[in-house]
Amino acid sequence: MEVVQYKCPNCGADLPFNAATQGFDCKYCDSNFTSEQMGEIYPSKETHALDTAEPPKTAEELEQDKLFAEYNALYNCPSCGAAVVTENTTSATTCFYCHSPVILTGRLSGEYKPAKLIPFQIIKSGAEQKLQEYCKKRWFLPKGFKSGATIKDMTAIYVPYWISDCTAGGRITANCKKLRKWRSGDYMYTETKEYIAVRDGDMRFDKIPHDASTRACDTLMECIEPFNYSEITDFKMSYLSGYIAEKYDVTQEQVYPRVKERAVNGATKVLKDSITGYNSVSITQNTIDILKNKWSHYLLPVWFLSYTYQGKDYHFAVNGQTGKFAGNLPIVWKKVILTLGIGLAVIDLLIALFLLFLY
Amino acid sequence: MKKIASLVLIMIMTVPCAAFVLKQEVSAAYDGVRLFDEAGVFDNITGDFTVDGKHYILLNQALDAYLLDVEAEVGFTVAVVITDNIGNNKTESGAERYFENYFDSKFGKGKDGIMLCINMDTLYDVITVSGYCEGVFSASRRDAIFDNIWSDMLADNFASAITGFGAGVRLYAELGPVAGGTNQNTSSISMDDAITVFVVCLIADIIIAAIFIAAVKNAYKISPAKCASNYLDRTSIRYHQRSDTYIRTYVTKVRVQSNNSSSGRSGGGRSGGGGRSGGGGGRSSGRSR
Numbered sequence: 001m002e003v004v005q006y007k008c009p010n011c012g013a014d015l016p017f018n019a020a021t022q023g024f025d026c027k028y029c030d031s032n033f034t035s036e037q038m039g040e041i042y043p044s045k046e047t048h049a050l051d052t053a054e055p056p057k058t059a060e061e062l063e064q065d066k067l068f069a070e071y072n073a074l075y076n077c078p079s080c081g082a083a084v085v086t087e088n089t090t091s092a093t094t095c096f097y098c099h100s101p102v103i104l105t106g107r108l109s110g111e112y113k114p115a116k117l118i119p120f121q122i123i124k125s126g127a128e129q130k131l132q133e134y135c136k137k138r139w140f141l142p143k144g145f146k147s148g149a150t151i152k153d154m155t156a157i158y159v160p161y162w163i164s165d166c167t168a169g170g171r172i173t174a175n176c177k178k179l180r181k182w183r184s185g186d187y188m189y190t191e192t193k194e195y196i197a198v199r200d201g202d203m204r205f206d207k208i209p210h211d212a213s214t215r216a217c218d219t220l221m222e223c224i225e226p227f228n229y230s231e232i233t234d235f236k237m238s239y240l241s242g243y244i245a246e247k248y249d250v251t252q253e254q255v256y257p258r259v260k261e262r263a264v265n266g267a268t269k270v271l272k273d274s275i276t277g278y279n280s281v282s283i284t285q286n287t288i289d290i291l292k293n294k295w296s297h298y299l300l301p302v303w304f305l306s307y308t309y310q311g312k313d314y315h316f317a318v319n320g321q322t323g324k325f326a327g328n329l330p331i332v333w334k335k336v337i338l339t340l341g342i343g344l345a346v347i348d349l350l351i352a353l354f355l356l357f358l359y
Numbered sequence: 360m361k362k363i364a365s366l367v368l369i370m371i372m373t374v375p376c377a378a379f380v381l382k383q384e385v386s387a388a389y390d391g392v393r394l395f396d397e398a399g400v401f402d403n404i405t406g407d408f409t410v411d412g413k414h415y416i417l418l419n420q421a422l423d424a425y426l427l428d429v430e431a432e433v434g435f436t437v438a439v440v441i442t443d444n445i446g447n448n449k450t451e452s453g454a455e456r457y458f459e460n461y462f463d464s465k466f467g468k469g470k471d472g473i474m475l476c477i478n479m480d481t482l483y484d485v486i487t488v489s490g491y492c493e494g495v496f497s498a499s500r501r502d503a504i505f506d507n508i509w510s511d512m513l514a515d516n517f518a519s520a521i522t523g524f525g526a527g528v529r530l531y532a533e534l535g536p537v538a539g540g541t542n543q544n545t546s547s548i549s550m551d552d553a554i555t556v557f558v559v560c561l562i563a564d565i566i567i568a569a570i571f572i573a574a575v576k577n578a579y580k581i582s583p584a585k586c587a588s589n590y591l592d593r594t595s596i597r598y599h600q601r602s603d604t605y606i607r608t609y610v611t612k613v614r615v616q617s618n619n620s621s622s623g624r625s626g627g628g629r630s631g632g633g634g635r636s637g638g639g640g641g642r643s644s645g646r647s648r
Contacts, residue, residue: 140575167595176603187612194607200600204592222583226590265586270596275603329579340571347567348560355556 005078005101006241009033009041014079016101016242019120019156019301019320024238038238089213092158092245101242112247113297114235116163118227120156120243120301120320127154127303127318134325140335142309153306156320158240158299159221160212160248164259165296168267169202170288176278195278199271202291205263209300210255212248216302217315218258223326224319227300231321235299245299252295264288393426393436394419395465398443398479400517422521429525433532435492436472438465439521443479451483451641458487475524477517478641484512485641486524494536503527505642 006015008026015033018025024033033041077095086093086104091112094101122130131154135141178193207229211221233239267288275281301320306313309330316327396402401419408414408421411428415421422439430437440461448457458476466472471490478484486501496504504527505512511520 138579140579171600183615186614188615189610189612191608191610193605195603195605197603198600199598201596201598203597204595205587205590206592208587208590219581219583223581259587262587266588266591269586269588270591274598274601326581328581331575331579336572336575340568343571344564344567347563351560351563352556355559356552 006038006042006238014101014241017119017239018242019123022119022121024241035233035236035238039236042238089215089246089249090244091247092240092243094242094244101240114160114299115296116232117158117235117239117299118229118232118301118321119239121231122301122303122318122320122323124154124156124303126323127156127320130318130323130325131305131316135329138329139339140331140333142330142332145307145309145330154318155304156243157302157304158243158245159216159302160246161209161221161298161300162212162248162250162252162255162259163296163298164208164210164256164263164293165204165206166208166259166263166293167202167204167291168263168288169200169291170267170286171198171200172268172271172283172288173198173285174272174275174281174283176275176282177280178277179279197275197278197281199274201267201271203267203270205266207296208259208262209298210259212250212255212297213246214249215246216317220315220317220326221302224302224317224322224324227319227321232298240299243301248297256293259293260290263290391427392423393430393438394423394521395438395440395442395461398441398477400441400477400479418518422518425522425525429528433528434471435490435532436466436470436474437525437528438462438472438474439477439524440474441477441479441517445478445480449481454478454481454483455485455487455641458485459489462487462489473528475521476641477512477520483641491536495531495534497537500527500531500537502642504531509642 006024007013008015008029008031010031011026011029013026013028015024015026015038017023021032023035024038026032079095091104092101093104135145174197176195176197178195180191182189209221209225209227211218268283268286271288272281272283303318303320305316305318305327307316307330308314312330314328314330316325318325394401396419401417401422404418405416406418407416408418410421410424413424415424426437426439440458445454445457448454454476458474458478461476462470462472462474466489469490471492473486473488473492473496476485476487484505486496486504488496488501504524507527508520508523511517511523
C-alpha cells in the first residue's frame with residue numbers, strides 16, 4: 001500500500017494540519033503554510049492517489065489477500081520503514097512507532113474520494129473543555145470519568161458521510177376540530193365544528209448527513225449535528241495529515257431509509273404546522289415521499305472518546321467543528337440512591353410536620 | 360405636690376403588680392376548682408363523702424375532687440357550672456355563647472375541655488366543649504350524656520347528675536374522637552396519625568423517586584433528531600393545495616355539579632375551630648325554677 005506524508009519544505013519535519021490556525025504548522029522551524037501553499041508545494045501528492053492504484057493480481061493472490069484484506073491492510077511507514085497493519089477502512093492515521101502522520105492514498109481514490117471536507121475547528125483542548133462543560137452539572141458520573149486520563153484518550157477522526165440533497169413532497173389530509181364551550185344552568189355545553197384540511201406541497205432539504213461508516217454509531221452521529229456547511233471546502237489530502245480518516249463502508253442504499261424518514265418527517269411537520277386555528281388536528285392520510293435525491297460524499301470532523309465503566313463501553317462524540325457533545329453517560333446509581341434517600345428523608349419530615357401541625 | 364407625685368407613682372407601679380398577683384390568685388383559684396356553684400346549690404351541704412379514698416365533709420369539695428379525678432383520668436379539663444343568672448343571654452344561642460365565654464374566661468381559649476352548664480336562669484342547660492373535646496363529644500354523644508342524667512336533672516338531684524356527667528365523659532373519652540372528627544389532642548400522637556403520615560409519605564416518596572430517576576436517565580442519555588428541520592430550505596416550500604373544508608357542527612352537553620348544594624350544619628351548637636373554644640349543645644329542661 002502506497003502512503004504519502006507531508007513534510008516541511010524548510011526542515012523536513014512532519015507537517016500535520018493544525019485545526020487552531022486552519023493551516024500547516026511546523027513544530028521545529030515554526031514555518032507556517034496555508035492549504036493553497038501546500039497545494040503549490042506538493043501538487044503531485046493530490047493526484048498521487050491515482051498513481052498508486054495497485055497493479056492487477058493473480059486469482060490466487062486475490063484469494064489470499066481477500067481474507068487478510070477483509071479487515072486489515074499493511075503499509076510501510078515512509079519515515080521509519082516500520083510495517084504497520086491498519087483496518088481496511090482507515091485512510092489516514094499516524095505511525096504507531098514514530099507517530100508520523102500518514103495518508104493511505106489508495107483508500108481515498110476513485111469512488112471513495114470525498115467531494116468535500118470540513119476541517120477540524122476544535123482542537124483537542126477545546127474538545128476536552130466541551131466534555132468538561134457537558135459533565136459539569138452531572139453529579140452522578142463516575143469519579144474517574146472527568147479525569148485527565150480519560151480525556152487523554154480522545155481521538156480526532158474524519159468520519160465519512162453521505163450527504164443527501166433531496167426534495168420531499170406529497171399530500172396530508174387531516175381531521176380538524178374547533179371547540180366552543182359555555183355553561184348554562186346545570187349543564188356544560190360544547191359546540192364542535194369539524195373540518196377536513198388538505199395540504200399538498202413540496203420542499204427542499206439541503207445536505208442531510210448520515211454517517212457512512214459501520215464503526216460510527218448512527219444515533220451518536222445524529223446527536224452532534226448540525227454541521228455548518230458554510231465552512232465546507234474542497235477535499236484535499238493535506239487536511240488529513242495528523243488525523244485519522246476513514247473511508248466509507250456503508251452504501252447509499254443502506255442509509256437511504258433513515259434519510260428518507262427524516263426528510264418525510266420534516267415535510268410532514270411543515271405541512272401540519274400550516275394547519276392553524278383549530279383545537280385539535282389529527283392526520284388521517286399522508287402520502288409524502290422523496291421526489292428527487294442527489295448524493296455526495298463528505299468527510300466531517302468528529303472527536304471520539306470511549307469509556308469503560310463496570311464492564312460496559314460508553315462512546316461519546318464531539319462535533320469537531322461546533323463542539324457539540326453527545327453520548328450516553330455512565331450513571332453511578334449508588335450516588336443517585338444516596339441523594340434520593342437524603343432528599344426523601346427531608347421531604348418526609350416536612351410532610352409529617354405539616355400533617356401533624358394541621359391535625 | 361411631692362406626696363401626690365409619689366402616690367401616683369406608687370399607683371402606677373402597683374397596678375401591674377396587682378394584676379400579676381390577681382392573675383396568680385385566679386390561676387391558683389382555678390387550678391383546683393372544677394365546680395363553679397354560682398347559684399349556691401351545694402352551699403352548706405355536709406356529710407361524709409368519699410372520693411378516691413379521701414373523705415370530704417362539704418359536698419361541693421367532694422364534687423370538685425370528683426371532677427378533678429375524672430380530669431386526671433381523661434387528660435382534659437372537666438368542669439361544671441351552676442348559675443342562676445346568665446345576664447341578657449336569654450335565647451338558646453345566647454346561653455350557649457355565654458357558657459362558651461365562661462369556659463374561656465376560666466380556663467383559657469382553646470383549652471381542651473368539657474363543661475356541664477346547669478342553667479337555673481332560663482332552664483336551658485348546655486354541655487360546652489373546647490379544643491380536642493369538640494372531636495370527641497359530638498352532638499349525639501352530648502345528647503346521650505344528657506339522656507343519662509336527665510332524670511336527675513329534672514329532680515334537681517344535681518350531685519347525682521354531676522357524677523353521671525363524669526361517667527359519660529369517661530366513657531366517650533375512652534372511645535376517642537368520632538369518625539371524621541378532628542383530633543386536636545396535641546399531647547400525644549395516635550397510631551392512626553402515624554399510619555396516615557406513613558402512607559402519605561410512602562406515596563409521595565414513590566412519586567418523587569419515579570420522577571427523579573426518570574429525569575436523571577433522561578439527562579444522561581442522547582436523543583437524536585426526529586426530523587431534518589435543520590436542513591429545510593424554507594424558501595423552497597411550495598404549496599399546490601391548501602384547503603379547509605367545513606363538514607358539520609354538533610353540540611353536546613354534560614351535567615355538572617351545582618355550586619348551591621346545601622350543607623347541613625351539625626345540630627346542637629356552633630362548631631369551633633382554630634383553637635377557639637366552641638361547640639356545645641343545649642337542652643331545655645322541664646325543671647321548675
